[in-house]
Amino acid sequence: MKTRVVVLGAGFAGLELTTILSDAFGEAIDIVLVDKGDSFVLGFSKLDVMFGRRPPAAVRHRYADIVKPGVRFVQSAVRSIDPAARRAVTDHGTFEGDVLVVALGADLDPAAAPGLTESGHEFYSVPGAFALRDVLPSFERGRAIVGVMGKVFKCPPAPSECALLLDDYLTARGRRKAVEITLVMPFGIPIPPSPETSKALLSAFAERGITFVKDTRVQALDPARRAALLTDGTALPYELFLGVPVHRVPQVVVDSGLAAGPDAWVPVNKQTLETAFPGVYAVGDVNGVGTPKAGVFAEGAARVVAAAIVAGIRGGSPPGAYTGEGSCYVEFGHGEVGRVDVDFLSGPKPTSAFHEPSPTLVAEKTDFGASRVKRWFGSPAS
Numbered sequence: 019m020k021t022r023v024v025v026l027g028a029g030f031a032g033l034e035l036t037t038i039l040s041d042a043f044g045e046a047i048d049i050v051l052v053d054k055g056d057s058f059v060l061g062f063s064k065l066d067v068m069f070g071r072r073p074p075a076a077v078r079h080r081y082a083d084i085v086k087p088g089v090r091f092v093q094s095a096v097r098s099i100d101p102a103a104r105r106a107v108t109d110h111g112t113f114e115g116d117v118l119v120v121a122l123g124a125d126l127d128p129a130a131a132p133g134l135t136e137s138g139h140e141f142y143s144v145p146g147a148f149a150l151r152d153v154l155p156s157f158e159r160g161r162a163i164v165g166v167m168g169k170v171f172k173c174p175p176a177p178s179e180c181a182l183l184l185d186d187y188l189t190a191r192g193r194r195k196a197v198e199i200t201l202v203m204p205f206g207i208p209i210p211p212s213p214e215t216s217k218a219l220l221s222a223f224a225e226r227g228i229t230f231v232k233d234t235r236v237q238a239l240d241p242a243r244r245a246a247l248l249t250d251g252t253a254l255p256y257e258l259f260l261g262v263p264v265h266r267v268p269q270v271v272v273d274s275g276l277a278a279g280p281d282a283w284v285p286v287n288k289q290t291l292e293t294a295f296p297g298v299y300a301v302g303d304v305n306g307v308g309t310p311k312a313g314v315f316a317e318g319a320a321r322v323v324a325a326a327i328v329a330g331i332r333g334g335s336p337p338g339a340y341t342g343e344g345s346c347y348v349e350f351g352h353g354e355v356g357r358v359d360v361d362f363l364s365g366p367k368p369t370s371a372f373h374e375p376s377p378t379l380v381a382e383k384t385d386f387g388a389s390r391v392k393r394w395f396g397s398p399a400s
């Protein structure tokens with residue numbers, strides 16, 4: 019009998035896990051990969067499309083192109099999950115596995131912040147970021163706010179990158195002098211686990227006249243006054259609002275009992291990513307393992323789970339514990355890219371190392387994206 023693995027969600031975590039298992043077992047394994055979407059977009063490609071650096075068609079990778087032995091992709095919404103039975107009900111059938119991997123990511127909840135959908139924009143979803151590509155060209159003057167609306171959000175560098183790329187974009191259009199850029203973040207520094215990276219970002223903000231408003235969030239927009247209402251009581255008028263919406267645990271995961279509520283990211287064993295249900299793993303942004311919500315951590319966690327599944331089938335020794343290590347590329351504008359390497363779980367406290375922007379890192383970031391697309395959507399490893 020083939021081992022049946024059901025993977026819910028074809029993002030960073032689901033794609034990495036599926037690829038490793040297919041490479042390891044080929045047709046000798048039975049993997050069902052479910053996603054409601056028809057294509058995958060790398061997180062940072064949203065910024066590229068939004069600022070007109072790449073066309074939408076170039077960054078969409080169609081799931082229909084996944085041709086991997088042992089893998090069946092099902093485009094369908096997951097409607098319910100029964101972790102005790104390792105079973106998921108979708109619009110296109112019910113799937114039961116010997117192993118169930120929940121990799122449904124973090125959902126965005128724009129409606130949680132009143133006024134956002136009526137008088138602002140969000141750049142965290144694919145439709146939101148892609149729509150901005152047609153909005154930004156007509157923005158001429160006034161204050162632009164890049165504002166974080168929730169306490170927990172994907173890719174902590176992304177709002178800083180957005181502010182710096184907006185500076186570039188407006189400079190190229192000759193509109194920079196007519197615009198004030200303000201970045202509102204819930205932290206004291208842009209990237210709390212890395213004071214060095216934060217220092218470099220703060221000096222880039224100062225150099226480019228970007229105001230950094232720290233330790234507060236945007237809780238609502240007032241459409242009548244066209245003002246962003248911050249949690250510290252301040253009201254900031256704006257002409258353009260680019261928001262990071264509130265993130266939440268997908269409702270289907272809450273309903274399954276794997277998470278206690280919309281803010282209670284799925285508890286897992288920090289070393290194995292297994293949930294309280296044997297054979298059920300929660301991998302990537304959906305879990306509460308203690309790393310930031312980012313693709314690099316999602317794929318790192320997927321590798322540990324894949325190794326455990328391989329060992330379970332082949333009878334080898336179990337893999338080493340998940341270390342929560344990852345490297346994030348950081349866009350500094352002006353065509354510059356830096357990198358921060360962070361290790362969250364190996365030691366008693368997180369450690370980090372910052373690498374100054376360099377042409378090598380620009381190439382490395384391009385290769386990071388291209389290599390994932392090739393591995394996940396290209397032909398199987400020979």
Ligand SMILES: Cc1cc2nc3c(=O)[nH]c(=O)nc-3n(C[C@H](O)[C@H](O)[C@H](O)COP(=O)(O)OP(=O)(O)OC[C@H]3O[C@@H](n4cnc5c(N)ncnc54)[C@H](O)[C@@H]3O)c2cc1C
Binds near residue numbers: 027031304311346
């Ligand atoms: C602007 C921006 C820039 C970013 N830049 C970076 C970066 O430079 N580096 C980095 O590492 N990370 C970056 N990220 C973060 C990164 O995109 C996410 O952290 C990563 O995608 C998480 O992977 P995941 O597999 O956990 O979830 P996801 O990639 O979000 O995948 C979850 C999948 O589950 C599917 N799904 C959800 N609910 C259902 C359902 N009910 N039924 C069926 N399917 C469902 C979704 O369609 C989705 O495809 C960025 C994010 C943004 C928004």
